[in-house]
Amino acid sequence: MLSPVEQFPVLIIAISLLSAFTILVAGLVNKKSCCFISIATILLQFVMSIVILDHVLTVGTIHYWLGGWKPPWGIEYLVDALNAYVLVIVLFIALICAIYSKRSIEHELPHKLVSFYTVFQLLITGMCGVTVTGDIFNMYVFLEIMCIAGYALIASSKIGLKAGFTYLVMGSIGACFVLLGIGFLYSVTGSLNMHDLSLLLPPLYGNRVVQAAFVFFFTGLGIKMAFFPLHTWQPDAYAYAPSAVSVIIAAAMSKVSIYAFIRVLFSVYTVEFIQIYAPLTTVISWLAAIAIIFGSVYALAQYNLKRMFAYSSVAHVGYIMLAVGICTSTTLGLTPAVMHLLNHAVMKGCLFLIAGAFIYKKAELWDIMKFPGLGRKMPYTGIAFIFTALAMCDIPPSAGFVTILYLILAFLEAGQFIFAAVILFSVIVTFCYFFHVVEMMYLRVGVEEEIEKERGEIPMSMLIPVLVLAALSWIVGVIWLMKIPFPILDAVNSMFGLGVVP
Amino acid sequence: MIEWLVEELLAKYNYWVSIILILIGFYAMIAKDNLIKKIIGLNIFQTAIFLFYISLADIGPLPKGTAPIVSEEMIHMGYVYVNPLPHVLILTAIVVAVAVTAVALALVIRLYEEYGTIEESEIIELERQRGM
Amino acid sequence: MIIPIDLALLALIVIIALVAITVKDLLSAIMLLSAYSFLMAIVWVEMHSVDVGFTEAAVGAGATTAFLIAALTRTARWEKG
Amino acid sequence: MSEEKRIYERDVITATISRLMIPFIQLFALYVIIHGASGPGGGFQGGVIFASSFVLYLVVFGLAAAGKRFPEGANTALMSTGVYLYAGVGLLCILISLGVAEYLNYGFIPLTHMFEENRALGMDLVEIGIGITVMAVITEIFFNLVWKKEEEEKEKEEPR
Numbered sequence: 001m002l003s004p005v006e007q008f009p010v011l012i013i014a015i016s017l018l019s020a021f022t023i024l025v026a027g028l029v030n031k032k033s034c035c036f037i038s039i040a041t042i043l044l045q046f047v048m049s050i051v052i053l054d055h056v057l058t059v060g061t062i063h064y065w066l067g068g069w070k071p072p073w074g075i076e077y078l079v080d081a082l083n084a085y086v087l088v089i090v091l092f093i094a095l096i097c098a099i100y101s102k103r104s105i106e107h108e109l110p111h112k113l114v115s116f117y118t119v120f121q122l123l124i125t126g127m128c129g130v131t132v133t134g135d136i137f138n139m140y141v142f143l144e145i146m147c148i149a150g151y152a153l154i155a156s157s158k159i160g161l162k163a164g165f166t167y168l169v170m171g172s173i174g175a176c177f178v179l180l181g182i183g184f185l186y187s188v189t190g191s192l193n194m195h196d197l198s199l200l201l202p203p204l205y206g207n208r209v210v211q212a213a214f215v216f217f218f219t220g221l222g223i224k225m226a227f228f229p230l231h232t233w234q235p236d237a238y239a240y241a242p243s244a245v246s247v248i249i250a251a252a253m254s255k256v257s258i259y260a261f262i263r264v265l266f267s268v269y270t271v272e273f274i275q276i277y278a279p280l281t282t283v284i285s286w287l288a289a290i291a292i293i294f295g296s297v298y299a300l301a302q303y304n305l306k307r308m309f310a311y312s313s314v315a316h317v318g319y320i321m322l323a324v325g326i327c328t329s330t331t332l333g334l335t336p337a338v339m340h341l342l343n344h345a346v347m348k349g350c351l352f353l354i355a356g357a358f359i360y361k362k363a364e365l366w367d368i369m370k371f372p373g374l375g376r377k378m379p380y381t382g383i384a385f386i387f388t389a390l391a392m393c394d395i396p397p398s399a400g401f402v403t404i405l406y407l408i409l410a411f412l413e414a415g416q417f418i419f420a421a422v423i424l425f426s427v428i429v430t431f432c433y434f435f436h437v438v439e440m441m442y443l444r445v446g447v448e449e450e451i452e453k454e455r456g457e458i459p460m461s462m463l464i465p466v467l468v469l470a471a472l473s474w475i476v477g478v479i480w481l482m483k484i485p486f487p488i489l490d491a492v493n494s495m496f497g498l499g500v501v502p
Numbered sequence: 503m504i505e506w507l508v509e510e511l512l513a514k515y516n517y518w519v520s521i522i523l524i525l526i527g528f529y530a531m532i533a534k535d536n537l538i539k540k541i542i543g544l545n546i547f548q549t550a551i552f553l554f555y556i557s558l559a560d561i562g563p564l565p566k567g568t569a570p571i572v573s574e575e576m577i578h579m580g581y582v583y584v585n586p587l588p589h590v591l592i593l594t595a596i597v598v599a600v601a602v603t604a605v606a607l608a609l610v611i612r613l614y615e616e617y618g619t620i621e622e623s624e625i626i627e628l629e630r631q632r633g634m
Numbered sequence: 635m636i637i638p639i640d641l642a643l644l645a646l647i648v649i650i651a652l653v654a655i656t657v658k659d660l661l662s663a664i665m666l667l668s669a670y671s672f673l674m675a676i677v678w679v680e681m682h683s684v685d686v687g688f689t690e691a692a693v694g695a696g697a698t699t700a701f702l703i704a705a706l707t708r709t710a711r712w713e714k715g
Numbered sequence: 716m717s718e719e720k721r722i723y724e725r726d727v728i729t730a731t732i733s734r735l736m737i738p739f740i741q742l743f744a745l746y747v748i749i750h751g752a753s754g755p756g757g758g759f760q761g762g763v764i765f766a767s768s769f770v771l772y773l774v775v776f777g778l779a780a781a782g783k784r785f786p787e788g789a790n791t792a793l794m795s796t797g798v799y800l801y802a803g804v805g806l807l808c809i810l811i812s813l814g815v816a817e818y819l820n821y822g823f824i825p826l827t828h829m830f831e832e833n834r835a836l837g838m839d840l841v842e843i844g845i846g847i848t849v850m851a852v853i854t855e856i857f858f859n860l861v862w863k864k865e866e867e868e869k870e871k872e873e874p875r
Contacts (some may be wrong), residue, residue, distance in 0.1 A: 007809055018802050021795040028788050068820050137591055144598045148605055155609050161616055162625055165609045169531055172544050172602055179551050179595060180524075186588070187558050519644040523651055530655040536713040538660050538706070542667050545698065546651050549674055552686070560681040569682040571754055589683045596686070597759060600693050600701075604856045607705040611860065614709040621714050684755040692763045697853055700770050704860035 005055045006062050008048045009077045009132040012087075013125055015041060020121035027114030034117040035102045042098050042124065046091040053084040057487050063134075071134075072196045078134030081491035085338070086259045087131045089345050093252040094124050100353055100465040101244035103458075107360055108242045109156055116156060123149035123248065127256045136185070136268065137192045139260060140178055146256065147171045147224065150249055154241040163236035170233045174223030181216030184209050185268070194267045205273055214273075217264050225257035227321060228291030231314045235298075238310035239366075243356020246306060250313055251349035255341050258320055262337070265324070266496040274328055285325030289422045291318030296429035300436075303368050306355045308433060309348065312392070315426055316344045322419060323407060329414040333498030335489050336406040339480060343399035346476055350388045350469035357381050357458045357466060368437055372444035380457055382441055384470035389434040391473040394427050399477040516557035523550030537610045537620045541603060548599045552592045559588040636680070643677050658713045660706055668699040726775070733775045740768040748846040752835065758842035762849025769854045778862060785858070790851050797848030804840050 019041035023034045056062060056079055064077040079087075098120070105116055126146025133139050151171065155164025186192060188209050189200040204210050219230070226234035238246050265274070274280055295315030302308040323337035358365040361378065365371070375382035391398035396405075404423060411420040457463055479485060492498075523546055530543025568576075570586035610620060617625050647670060654666035671694030679687035744765035751757030773781040804821065812823040821837025822830040 004813065007813075010805075011809070014802050014806060017798065018806075021798040024791050025795045028791060137594075141594055141598065144602070148598075148601050151605055151609070155612070158612075158616060161609060161613050162629060165537065165606070165613060168602070168606055168609065169540055169544070172606075173528070173531060173547075175598075175602075176547050176551055179548075180554070183551065183555050183558065183588075192587075192591075515641065515644065519648060522648055526648075526651045526655060534655065536660070538702070538709070539655060539663065539713060541702070542654055542663055545667060545694070546654070546670065549671065549690075549694065552690075553674065553677070556678050556681055556683050556686060559683060569684045571684070584682045586683075586685075589686045592683075592686050593689055593757075593759070596689050596693055600698055603698050604701055604860075607701050607860055608856075611705055611708050620709050624714075685757075688755045689760050689763075692760050692767070696767050697763050697770075697857075700767070700857060701860055704857055707861065 003055075003059075005051055006064060008052050009062060009064050009079050010066065012045050012048055012052075012128050012132065016045060016121055016125040016128060020118050020125065023117045023121060024114065027118075031113050034114055035098070035105075038117045038121055039095070039098045039102075041121065042091060042095045045124070045128070046088075046095050049084065049087045049091045052079055053088050053488075056081055056084045057491065071193045072191055075138050076134040076193055076195075077132050078195070079132055080495055081488050082259070082262070082338070082495070083131050085488050085492075086255065086341065087128060089255060089342055090127045090131065090252045091124075093345055093349050094127075094248060096349065096353075096465045096469060097244055097248045097252075100247065100356070100462050103462050104244045104356055104360055105242065112156060116153070119149050119152050119156075120248075123153065123253070127252060130256050130260055134194050135192055136182055136194055136197065136264075139263075140175070140182060143178065143224065143257075143260060144175055146253065147175065150253055153245045154237050154249070156245070157240065157242045160237070160240040160242070163233070163240045167233040167237045170223050170230070174220040174230075177216045177220030177223075181213040181220065184213035184216065194263070197268045198270050201269065202272060205276055211277075214269060217261075221257060221261040221264065225254050225261060226314060226317055228287050228294060228314065228318060231291070231295075231317075234314060235307050235310040238313065238352075239304055239307040243352065243359055246356065247349050247352040250309070250352050251345045254313065254317060255345055258317065258341065262324060262334070266334075266498075271328060271497050281325045281328055283325075285322055285416070285419065288318040288320075288322035288325055289419055291315060292322065292422055292426045296426045296433075300429055300433045302433075304366050305358065305368055305437070306352065306366060308368075308437075309351050309355060312351075312430070312433075313344075313348055315430075316340070316348065319403065319407065319423075319426075320344070322423075323410065326410050326414055326416065326419070327498055329416075330410040331413065332406060332410045333493035334496065335493065336403055336410055338489055338492055339406060340403045343403050343473075343476060343480075346469055347388055347391055347399055347473045350384065350466065350473055351392070353462075353466045353469060354381055354385045354388070357462055360458055360462065361456075368440055371437065371440040373441075375438075375441040378457055380463055381466060384466045385441070386438060387470045388473050389438060391477070393431045393434055397474070397477045397481050399473045399480070402477045402480040516560075517554065520550050520554040520557065523547075523553065526550075535621050535623050537613065537622060540622075541606050541610070544606070545599070545603060548595070548602075552595060555588040555592050555595075559585040640677065640680060643673055643680070647673050647677070660711055660713055661703070663713075664699060664702045664706065667702070668695050671695040671698065729775050733771050737768045737772060740771070741765055744768070744846075744850075748842055749839070751842050752838055758845030759849050761842075762846040763853055765846065765850040766853035766857070769850075770857050773857070773861065781858070782862070785854060787855075787858075790855050790858075793851040794848055794855065797844045797846070797851065800844030800847065801841055804837050804844070808837070 019037060023037050026033045026037055052062065062077075062079040063071075064079075065071065066075045066077065069075070101116075101120070105113065109116055123146055126142050126144075126149055129142030130139055130146060133142060151164050151168040154160045154167060182192070185197060185201075188204055188207060189197055191197055191200055201210060223230045223233075238250050241249065292315045295311045295313070295318060299308045299311035299315065302311060320337050320340050323340065324334070327334050327337065355366070357378070358374070358381075365374070391400045394400040394404045404427065407423055408420050411417065411423070527543045527545070527547030527550055531540050531547060534540055534543060568581055568583050570583040570589070576583075613625065614620050617628050619625060619628075650666050650670045650673065654663050654670060657663050657666065671690055675687040675690040675695060678690060744761045746761075747756035747764060748758055748761030751761065769781070769785060772784065804824065808821055808823045811825065812820065820834070821841070822834040824833050824837045826833050826836045
């Protein structure tokens with residue numbers, strides 16, 4: 001006998017799918033209603049995800065066997081602390097983005113409201129599916145649903161077409177690699193359930209097929225999450241997508257891909273595999289370190305605001321992967337990585353919301369050189385930008401600071417001082433590029449009469465999400481410092497057998 | 503040497519063909535300039551992976567099985583059938599493949615309307631001229 | 635599974651795949667892709683996976699080809715270079 | 716009407732043969748959907764075959780005639796109907812079995828008294844739902860790929 005809460009993982013996906021097609025029908029009658037259906041659905045899903053998180057932390061892991069088939073044979077939906085946490089992040093960002101998109105999409109894609117919200121809802125279905133499933137092939141299918149929706153959304157604006165196609169080609173190659181990896185694992189174990197695989201694999205760690213499968217997973221998911229040498233699709237896609245789409249793909253979709261990689265690394269291949277093949281963590285750490293330096297330096301060179309944030313995202317994917325790479329040699333385990341999933345989602349989500357707000361105000365405001373006087377034209381958005389930029393520059397007690405604090409603690413404990421130096425370098429460069437933007441907005445004087453004429457904020461439905469996320473980028477930091485969500489981190493670390501130095 | 507050849511190449515010819523096709527598709531996706539050719543390459547790539555999965559189900563220990571359509575009498579008569587699970591996985595993967603193809607083609611049509619060409623290098627050149 | 639037929643079909647598939655990505659006429663390339671899918675479907679049916687072979691014949695050789703030709707009617711037919 | 720007549724005059728053979736073929740293609744598609752549970756085939760394959768009959772109609776009789784036969788609104792409604800049938804069966808099972816049983820299982824639909832028979836019927840319903848959706852989606856994709864719509868032209872005229 002299951003409690004009703006344990007039915008929620010499957011209901012979250014079913015409701016989202018139903019809503020996507022309800023939007024399609026409602027769009028025939030009334031185009032304006034699409035947005036409200038989407039917001040209502042995501043709100044319901046968000047409440048359900050919070051209930052799931054509470055249930056997981058108080059009662060225990062949720063196992064849902066579809067059709068009543070037991071795990072090695074049937075598909076299992078498995079929600080533990082990490083799943084539930086990522087689910088809450090994804091749905092929160094989706095909620096913010098849906099509220100924001102009402103005016104933004106009406107402005108940018110007025111002829112495509114119905115199809116936009118349908119595909120948006122399918123994207124959320126895919127993201128929820130990847131997070132809740134415990135079956136590796138099911139994860140591939142949901143990953144593809146998510147990415148196909150992502151390709152369509154990025155290419156929905158004219159300037160995003162080329163970026164969307166490039167992403168489609170690279171993403172499909174990544175998906176094919178993941179599919180090959182799954183095939184390799186299936187050929188040696190005969191199982192697709194992640195927990196079952198983690199039990200069957202340890203005797204086979206020396207097998208070439210298993211190792212090749214890992215390389216396929218690493219490459220495929222590396223493309224999906226824009227990890228350093230495979231990030232080439234990412235800056236264009238983030239920069240030229242419609243504003244609301246930039247928010248959801250930068251803040252939520254990349255997190256889901258990283259989650260998928262963490263899940264494969266620690267739930268399918270366990271910590272033992274990483275310890276046997278220790279160079280693996282070295283490779284991940286060094287690639288991540290290069291990603292951080294590369295992303296930060298390239299962000300410094302950009303004049304397109306959204307491109308700058310996109311390169312900054314490359315650096316922050318590097319932060320998370322660096323934390324993953326270091327996790328076996330410290331007592332902190334995955335703590336900084338799991339923390340930064342939330343912190344980066346909130347901060348980068350807010351930054352892309354603000355970039356979208358500037359473009360909403362005036363179409364040419366993607367160029368930093370046209371910013372002078374902007375701070376006085378849009379006072380609230382400007383202040384929100386300053387606060388988020390300070391959080392990105394890791395001023396205590398912001399969200400960015402907490403990540404840096406724990407990352408550096410981890411490096412000091414592991415004795416990897418060079419990575420601490422990399423992080424500090426990145427912080428300085430981050431400060432430089434954000435200072436450049438703030439200087440352009442406030443310290444350079446624009447043409448005065450024009451300012452008086454154009455003063456005016458973005459609409460409330462866009463401003464409130466911006467202010468909420470800007471406030472959260474500091475509140476989250478305080479919450480982490482007060483150690484309120486630490487039960488999640490402890491559960492994740494103990495689940496993967498981390499946090500103990502061998 | 504000849505025994506090795508027979509064992510490694512001929513006995514597992516399905517896998518070798520599947521690898522060759524994967525490489526052909528991968529090459530077309532990366533190196534071809536034409537966008538429709540890239541999509542053709544993508545289809546070849548995916549189909550080759552499906553061939554790999556089907557070979558997994560089929561090439562197993564002897565005796566080789568029959569098609570996995572099972573009835574009572576067949577079980578009584580002691581028929582062995584091939585593993586149906588990879589088949590089911592590939593059914594799902596085919597759905598994904600056709601969805602990717604459809605989205606890619608829609609993008610190609612819109613790219614052609616926007617730039618008047620489906621050659622990637624020309625599109626990049628046009629984008630550069632527009633200063634993006 | 636009859637090995638000579640299998641080998642012949644697979645060899646033909648490889649050749650068709652190679653020609654499909656080299657030929658300059660995109661309509662020919664698409665029709666070759668259709669033939670490729672259909673031969674692949676035959677190979678799969680011959681490997682006892684009737685269900686997948688059936689699907690590939692309907693989807694790969696049918697629907698995908700129809701989509702590709704539909705897209706070709708609204709873009710260019712010849713590959714440059 | 717006039718469009719159809721003109722094609723008749725031009726391509727008598729294709730028009731006649733496709734008029735003969737289309738009902739049989741659709742009948743085969745229905746067979747594939749219904750027999751999906753016990754043999755090769757199923758909702759997806761049947762839906763694709765059903766859609767291919769519409770594709771044939773479009774190829775032979777032209778866009779205008781096909782657009783009159785399959786209006787976009789009806790197609791959209793069919794797409795959603797299929798998904799409602801598909802997800803509705805599952806949701807109904809969860810709702811009915813909420814106090815009784817554990818997991819999503821099609822056996823709980825109150826269609827007959829036999830649990831196993833219920834499960835088979837539930838699967839058939841799901842297959843039919845998938846079939847309807849796939850048919851509508853494939854038709855819609857093909858029409859959209861061929862058809863240049865007025866909306867897109869309107870969008871093109873507007874400066875960005």
